[in-house]
Amino acid sequence: MTIHGISIVGWQVISALGVGAQALRAAPPGEAPAADMTEQYPQDVAYRPARFDTAALIGTKGIRSIDRTTALALCTARLLHGDQPPYEGEQSERTGFVLGTSTGSIRSTSDFTRDSLIQERPFLVNPAHFPNTVMNCAAGQCAIRFKARAVNATISGGRLSGLLALQYASQMLRRGYADRLLTGAVEELCEQTAWAHRGLIQLGKRQPVPLGEGCAMFALERTTPQREGADILALRYGRYSDPVQDDAVDGALACIGEALGQAGIDAADLVASCLCGAAEPRTADIERRAIERLPGTAMTVHQTALVEGFGDTYSATFALALCHLLTCLERAHEGSAGMVLATTDDGHVGCLIVRRAAARENS
Amino acid sequence: MRRVVVTGIGAVSSVGLGVKAFTDALRAGACGVSEIRSFDTSGFASHRGCEVQNFDPAAWIKGIDPGTLGRSAQFAVAAAGMAIRDSGIDAARLAQARCGVSIGTTDGESQVIDQLTEQAVRNGYAGIDTSLLQQVPSHHISFAVARALGLRGGAITIPTACSAGNYAIGYAYDCIGLGDADAMLCGGADSVCRKTFAGFYRLGTIAPQVCQPFDKNRKGILTGEGAGLLLLESLDSALARGARIYAEVLGYGLTCDADHMVAPNRDSIVRCMRLAHRNAGVSAAQVHYICAHGTGTIANDITESGAIDEVFGANKPPVSSIKSMIGHTMGAASALASIACAVAVQDGFLPPTINHGETDPRCMLDCVPNQSRDADLRVVQNNGFAFGGNNAITVYARYGQ
Numbered sequence: 001m002t003i004h005g006i007s008i009v010g011w012q013v014i015s016a017l018g019v020g021a022q023a024l025r026a027a028p029p030g031e032a033p034a035a036d037m038t039e040q041y042p043q044d045v046a047y048r049p050a051r052f053d054t055a056a057l058i059g060t061k062g063i064r065s066i067d068r069t070t071a072l073a074l075c076t077a078r079l080l081h082g083d084q085p086p087y088e089g090e091q092s093e094r095t096g097f098v099l100g101t102s103t104g105s106i107r108s109t110s111d112f113t114r115d116s117l118i119q120e121r122p123f124l125v126n127p128a129h130f131p132n133t134v135m136n137c138a139a140g141q142c143a144i145r146f147k148a149r150a151v152n153a154t155i156s157g158g159r160l161s162g163l164l165a166l167q168y169a170s171q172m173l174r175r176g177y178a179d180r181l182l183t184g185a186v187e188e189l190c191e192q193t194a195w196a197h198r199g200l201i202q203l204g205k206r207q208p209v210p211l212g213e214g215c216a217m218f219a220l221e222r223t224t225p226q227r228e229g230a231d232i233l234a235l236r237y238g239r240y241s242d243p244v245q246d247d248a249v250d251g252a253l254a255c256i257g258e259a260l261g262q263a264g265i266d267a268a269d270l271v272a273s274c275l276c277g278a279a280e281p282r283t284a285d286i287e288r289r290a291i292e293r294l295p296g297t298a299m300t301v302h303q304t305a306l307v308e309g310f311g312d313t314y315s316a317t318f319a320l321a322l323c324h325l326l327t328c329l330e331r332a333h334e335g336s337a338g339m340v341l342a343t344t345d346d347g348h349v350g351c352l353i354v355r356r357a358a359a360r361e362n363s
Numbered sequence: 364m365r366r367v368v369v370t371g372i373g374a375v376s377s378v379g380l381g382v383k384a385f386t387d388a389l390r391a392g393a394c395g396v397s398e399i400r401s402f403d404t405s406g407f408a409s410h411r412g413c414e415v416q417n418f419d420p421a422a423w424i425k426g427i428d429p430g431t432l433g434r435s436a437q438f439a440v441a442a443a444g445m446a447i448r449d450s451g452i453d454a455a456r457l458a459q460a461r462c463g464v465s466i467g468t469t470d471g472e473s474q475v476i477d478q479l480t481e482q483a484v485r486n487g488y489a490g491i492d493t494s495l496l497q498q499v500p501s502h503h504i505s506f507a508v509a510r511a512l513g514l515r516g517g518a519i520t521i522p523t524a525c526s527a528g529n530y531a532i533g534y535a536y537d538c539i540g541l542g543d544a545d546a547m548l549c550g551g552a553d554s555v556c557r558k559t560f561a562g563f564y565r566l567g568t569i570a571p572q573v574c575q576p577f578d579k580n581r582k583g584i585l586t587g588e589g590a591g592l593l594l595l596e597s598l599d600s601a602l603a604r605g606a607r608i609y610a611e612v613l614g615y616g617l618t619c620d621a622d623h624m625v626a627p628n629r630d631s632i633v634r635c636m637r638l639a640h641r642n643a644g645v646s647a648a649q650v651h652y653i654c655a656h657g658t659g660t661i662a663n664d665i666t667e668s669g670a671i672d673e674v675f676g677a678n679k680p681p682v683s684s685i686k687s688m689i690g691h692t693m694g695a696a697s698a699l700a701s702i703a704c705a706v707a708v709q710d711g712f713l714p715p716t717i718n719h720g721e722t723d724p725r726c727m728l729d730c731v732p733n734q735s736r737d738a739d740l741r742v743v744q745n746n747g748f749a750f751g752g753n754n755a756i757t758v759y760a761r762y763g764q
Contacts, residue, residue, distance in 0.1 A: 042489075093634070096619060102500035103471065104522070109558060113480040116561040122406040123564045130562040131624040131750055134469060135501065135522035140751025143621040149631070152619035152753055153530060156471070156502040156520040164519050171537050177617065177642075191488065199493030238463075238517040239509050314500075346510055348517065 004262065006170045008218045008354065009229040012079035013323045014072055015214030015310050016048035019057075020079055025327050032309045034210070040191050042198045048212035048311030049189050058145070065128045066141065068188040069105035072215040073138035074145055077182060080217050086147035096150035096178045097142045098169040100161030100185030102315045104135035104154075107190035138186060150178040159276055159283075160237070160342045161185045162216070162318030163350035167237055169220050184217030185319040189311075197312065209279050212311020216319035227357075230326060233263035233337060234353040241347040248282075248347065252290035255349035256341065263353040268296040269337055270353070272328040274321035275303040276342035279312035283343045290341070299338070300328070318342050322352065329356040364540035368762055369705045370606040371450025371594030373442035373550075376689045376699055377413035377587055380423075381445050385699075386706045388688065389714040390735045395689045396573055396585060401474060402557040407564055409571045412555050413587030413690030426511035433472030433498040436507040438590035438695070439552035443508045446548060450594045451606060454512065462546040463516030464505045465534045466592070467527025468694035469749075471501030471520075473556035504552055508592075516544050525656075525691070526747030527551050528591060528698030529755035533615035535595050536757075545600060551698035552590035559693065560586050566625075568660050573718040574691070576657035576684035577664050577726040584658050587690025591698035593705070598762075608762040609705040613742070614643035620752025627663055627748055632670035635754040636744070643758035645742050647675050650758075652713055652743040654700045655730075657684020658691055667746065668726035681738070683716040683731040697747030701757055704743045708761045713738045 016032040017024050035047045050072065054063055057075040066074070077097070087095050103109070112133045115125045131137055136154040143152045151172045157164035162185035169183040187193075189211060200206035223231055236259040241251025260267060273291060277283025284303070291301055302324060310320050318340060325338045332338075337355040374381060377395025378388035388395075395413040404410040415438065420429035423441035432440065443464075447454050475498045482491045497503075505518035516538075521530045528551030535547035563569050563584060570582035601608055616639030620628035640647060656667055671679060685703050686692075692699055703714050712735050719732035740761060747755045 092621070093618075101522075102502050103476075106476070106499070109470075109473070109476055110480045110483070112562065113477050113556075113558045114484055116557055117481060117484050122404075122557075123561055125561050125565050127562070127565045130566065133558055133562065134524045134750045135471065136524050136749065136751040136753055137624065139523075140619070140624055140753065143619045143752060144624070147621045149619050149621045149634075151617045152523075152621075152751065153617075154522050154751075156500065156522050158500050158502045158506075161502070168519065168521075168534065171534070171541070171543075174541065175537055195483075195488035195491065196496050196499070199491065199496050203493055203496075205497065238461075239515045242513060344506070346506060348506065348509075 004232045004235055005223050006173055006220055006232045007223040007227060007229050009221050009227050010080055010219040011323060011326060012076050013216040014050050014052050014076050015320055016050055016212050017309055019052050024323055041194045045194060045198050046210035048210045050213050067105040067108045067132045068190060069186055070138040070141045072188060073099060073142055073186050076215040076217045077142045077146060080182060080219060081146055092147045092149050094150050094179040095148040096152050096181050097139045097148055098153045098155060098165045098181050098183040099139040100155045100157060100165035100315055101135060102156045102158050102161055104137055105132055105188055106192045108132035110192050151181060158344060159314060159317045160348060160350045161315040163237060163342055163352060167235055170235060173220060173222050179221065181220045182217050183220050184215060185316045186215040187213050187313045187316040189213035207279055207281055209307045210311040212313045214310060214313050214316045214320050216316060216323045230354045230356050233355050234259040236262065237350040239347045240349045243346050248286045249289045251347055252286055252343055252349050253293060255351045259351040259353050265337055267294045270297060270299045270339050271332045271336045272300045272325060272338040274306060274325045274340045276317045276321050278303045278307040282345045286343050287341055365542060366598035367536050367539045367595050367612045368598050368601050369593050369609040370596055370601050371446040372609065372702050372705060373445030373449065373592040374699060374702055375415055375438045375442045376589040377415055378689055382449050389685065389703055390712060392715045392717045392734055393688055394717060399555060401555045402477065409569050411572060412585050414555050415589050427507055432507050433475045434554040435468060435472050435552045436504045439466055439504050440507050440511045442590040442592040443512060443548050446592045446594045457546060458513040460545040461516045462514045463538060463544050464508045464514055464518040465521060465531040465547060465549045466505040467521045467523060467531040467551040468501055468504055469524045469527060469553050470556055470559055470693060471522060472498050473558055474554050475499055477557045508548060523753045524749035524751055525693050526697050526749040526753050526755040527694040528696060528701060529615060529745060529747040529757045532701055532757055533755060536612045539595055539597050546594060546596040548592055548594055550590065550592035551695040553588055553693035553695050555586050555588040570659060574659040574687050575718045576659040576687050576716055577722055577728060577730045578719055579721045579723045581659050583660050585690035587692040589692045589695045589699060591695050591702045593701065610708045610759040611762045613645060613758040613760050615639055615755060615757040616642055618754045622752060625750055627666040628752060629666050629670045631752060632754055633673050635756050636674045639756035639758050645758060648678055649742045650744050651680050651740045652707060653680055653682040654704050654745045655682050655684045656746040656748045657686050659686060665725050668728055679728060681713050681731050682728045683714050685714050687717045697745060700745050704745045704759045708740050708743055708759060711737055711739055
C-alpha cells in the first residue's frame with residue numbers, strides 16, 4: 001500500500017461547542033448546553049444548535065438568500081481562510097473546495113416544494129432560492145466568495161461524508177489537479193431534520209441522542225517537509241462486510257488492519273480514537289466491539305461523549321470527530337497518532353489515521 | 364497511470380432501456396418527450412418532460428428490495444445490472460475484486476422529498492411516513508448499487524448537480540488509473556420531480572413542447588430522468604479477459620467558475636476544455652466530436668458555442684446535444700452523454716440534435732441536425748456544466764494501440 005502523502009495544514013469548525021477550533025480546544029465534548037427550540041420542533045428531542053453570527057463572520061453582503069447549510073460552510077471557510085483577500089491568479093486556479101453533505105439543505109429543498117404546493121399557482125416559488133435546492137450550493141458559494149476555481153466537489157456519504165470528502169480530495173491532490181483543497185462536511189439543524197430524527201428514533205434506527213449541526217473544514221495539501229500540521233497516514237474505505245453473510249465486526253477490524261498497515265504502525269501506537277456510530281444502535285455496537293478486539297492498545301476511545309456534545313450531526317459526524325481527534329493529538333506528545341472510525345449498517349467502513357507532525361514543528 | 368477503458372454500459376432513459384435500445388434511439392434520432400406523470404402538473408402551462416415510463420423496477424432489480432429504494436436508486440441499480448451483463452464480466456468475480464461505485468446526481472431522491480413534503484403540508488411533520496426517511500440521503504444511490512451487486516470497493520455519491528455524471532466517471536477513472544481499484548461502476552442517476560420543474564419553470568426555461576438546442580427558436584429545457592452507468596476497468600484487465608472495449612477514457616478536466624451560482628461562464632468553460640485536453644494528452648485539433656451540454660437555453664447554448672469557438676477556432680468538430688432527445692436528465696445527463704460518446708466511437712456515428720429548424724447565428728456549429736451521420740471518430744469530448752459553476756469535461760477515444 002502506498003503512503004497517503006496528504007497533510008492537514010489547517011482546520012476550523014463550527015458546532016454546538018462553539019465557533020472556531022479554539023472554542024473546541026477549550027470545551028471538550030460532553031459539556032454542550034441543551035437548547036430549547038421553537039414549537040415547530042418536536043419537543044421530545046434534545047438539541048445542540050450551533051450558535052454563530054453569519055453577518056459578523058462573513059459580512060452582510062450577499063447573505064440575504066443563503067440557507068443555513070451554506071452559512072455554516074461559508075463561515076467555517078472564512079475562519080480557515082482568515083482575513084486574507086480572495087485567491088487570485090495561479091493560486092485561484094489551484095485551490096478548491098470539497099464538501100460533504102448527503103442532502104444539501106433539506107430545508108431549502110423541502111420548503112421550495114412546499115411553496116409550489118401551497119401557493120396560488122404552483123410556479124410561484126422564489127427563484128432566488130432555487131440555487132439553494134441543489135446539493136452543491138454550499139460548495140459553489142464557497143468558491144464564489146473565496147475565488148477558488150480549481151476542483152469544486154460535493155460528496156455524499158451519510159455519516160461517512162467527511163471521510164469520503166477527504167478521500168475524494170486526497171485523490172484530486174495525488175493526481176495534481178489542485179494544490180490546496182479546503183475539505184470538510186456540513187449538516188444543518190432544521191425542522192425537517194428534527195422530525196426525521198424523531199421518526200428514525202421511533203423506528204429504532206437511531207438512538208435517542210441529541211440532534212446537532214455543524215461544519216468542519218480542513219486545508220489539505222500534498223505533504224511537504226516545510227509545512228506544519230497533521231499528516232494523514234492512512235485512509236481506507238470500502239464495503240468490508242455483507243450484512244447477510246459476514247460478521248460486521250470482522251469487517252471493521254479488516255479495515256482498521258489495512259489502515260494500520262498503510263500507516264506502518266501498530267494499534268498500540270494509537271493514543272486516541274473517535275468512533276462515529278454512536279447515534280445508531282447497530283453501528284455503535286459494531287465499532288465498540290471492533291475496538292475491544294484490537295490487540296495491545298491503551299488508547300482513549302471517544303464515542304458517546306462526541307454525540308452528547310455535538311449532537312448527532314449526520315453528514316458532519318466524521319469531520320467533527322476528526323476535529324476532536326486533532327485537539328486530542330495536540331495535547332498528546334509530538335508524533336502521536338490517532339484514528340477516526342466510521343461504519344454503516346450495510347458493511348461500509350472508513351478508517352482515517354492521522355499523526356501530529358513532530359519533526360517539522362520543531363524545525 | 365494505468366490506461367482505463369469502458370467495457371460495459373447500462374442505460375435507463377426515456378428513449379430506451381439498455382445499451383442497444385439507447386444506441387438505436389440515438390441513431391434514429393428518437394424523441395423521449397411525453398406528458399409528465401411523476402407529479403400533478405396542474406397550474407403549469409407546460410406539462411411535458413422526458414420520463415422513463417413503463418419502468419418496472421421488479422423486472423430490472425435483483426439483489427435488493429426495490430421497495431426500499433427511491434426512484435433514482437432504482438434507475439441506478441437497474442442500469443448497473445445492465446452494465447455488468449453487457450460487459451460479460453463474471454459478477455461473482457467482480458464482487459471479489461476491488462470494484463467500487465461512483466454515481467453523480469443533482470436531486471438525489473427528489474421524488475421522496477417531494478412526497479414527504481406533501482405529507483407534511485397535509486398532515487404536519489408529525490404525520491409523515493417515517494418509513495420513507497431512510498431513502499432520502501443521496502448516498503443511498505451508490506450504496507444501493509454496491510449492495511445489490513455485492514461490490515466491496517466502496518461507494519460514493521457525487522451530487523455536483525448537472526455535471527455530476529462526468530465527476531463520477533472522472534473519479535472512477537482516477538481510482539483505476541492510480542491502482543486503487545480494479546474496476547468501477549460509475550455514472551449518474553436522477554428522477555423527474557416537482558421541485559426542479561417548478562424552479563426551471565419559474566426561471567422561464569421550461570420548453571412547452573420539445574427541446575431545441577442551438578436552434579434560433581429554442582424555448583428552453585425539458586426535464587428528464589434516468590440513469591447511465593459504465594463499467595470501467597484497466598486496459599490490462601479488459602485485454603486479459605478478452606472484453607469488448609467500447610472506448611478508452613483518456614482523461615478529464617474540472618473547473619469552477621467561482622462567479623455565479625446559475626449563469627454559465629465562458630472563460631471557465633474554455634479553461635475546463637483546455638484542462639481536459641491537457642489531462643487527456645490530446646490537442647483540440649484531434650477532437651472529432653463534442654457531445655454538448657446543450658441544454659437548449661439561450662444562456663447555455665450561446666456560452667457553450669462561444670467557448671467552443673474560442674478553443675477550436677476554425678476547426679470546430681461537429682457538436683450535438685442528445686438533450687434534444689432525452690431532455691435534461693440532470694445528474695444522469697453527462698453519464699448518458701458519456702455513453703453516447705462511447706457508442707458513437709464504437710459504432711462510428713454522430714448522434715443528432717433533433718427538433719432542429721434553423722441554427723441560431725450566435726451558435727455557428729454543425730449540430731448534426733435531425734439525422735445521425737456515419738463518422739469515423741477517434742477522440743471525442745463530453746461537456747458537462749452545472750449550477751454552482753461546476754464544469755466537468757471527459758474525453759474518450761476509440762481504443763487502439
